[in-house]
């Protein structure tokens with residue numbers, strides 16, 4: 001069971017109303033409404049092709065909505081120019097399944113890279129302190145001078161998360177954080193997601209097909225069905241539904 005998080009329901013970090021998105025004759029999002037609050041872990045569930053990635057891309061301004069309002073950290077994303085979008089994206093940390101580390105760089109260099117690219121005029125001392133803190137956050141201080149090839153899959157995943165955390169994002173987007181990991185490593189990643197939330201009061205969206213991940217990390221679950229969030233609530237509330245597709249989603253997952 002997930003530990004109760006400190007969620008500030010007076011502070012909406014993401015506010016989506018009536019969001020619609022089609023590609024030609026394919027309608028993907030048919031009027032999505034969603035609120036995400038400061039400090040909350042929101043898990044997005046939905047079968048393949050239901051539009052989870054499209055939603056994330058619209059939130060981060062990589063795709064434009066056809067209709068509706070998408071406010072992120074108080075800004076209407078669809079109206080921002082490219083400079084404003086860049087500034088907003090700096091506040092969003094993306095942890096994608098394929099956000100691989102650079103194999104030819106050490107862990108230190110992998111973490112230094114986003115800092116140098118995104119933050120101007122940092123001293124060596126500040127860079128070192130930020131790298132040490134990010135590594136401490138993910139419990140891997142000892143790997144600082146190692147190459148990615150010397151790390152396990154789970155450690156690489158954690159370094160990937162550290163590389164995102166180093167820019168101190170206000171929102172974290174985790175795309176299938178446990179995909180391809182064994183159950184023990186998955187549990188480590190789930191704990192890390194909760195630890196990031198507790199330590200930094202980060203707001204996170206977690207896209208997953210893994211119901212153990214959903215149950216352990218999600219304060220709230222939103223399930224995409226037919227282009228809308230027809231089910232929202234705690235894990236128990238969502239899966240108390242009698243709807244066949246919700247029940248199937250549960251039954252086809254292995255869960256303790």
Ligand SMILES: Nc1ncnc2c1ncn2[C@@H]1O[C@H](COP(=O)(O)OP(=O)(O)OP(=O)(O)O)[C@@H](O)[C@H]1O
Nearest residue numbers: 023024026028046047048049050051052053054055
């Ligand atoms: N740029 C695009 N152009 C045309 N169609 C697209 C585009 N992006 C996404 N789609 C379509 O939108 C639908 C939703 O895609 P999306 O990637 O959001 O699914 P998903 O829920 O993230 O799936 P998965 O769980 O497999 O990652 C799919 O049918 C996809 O082919």
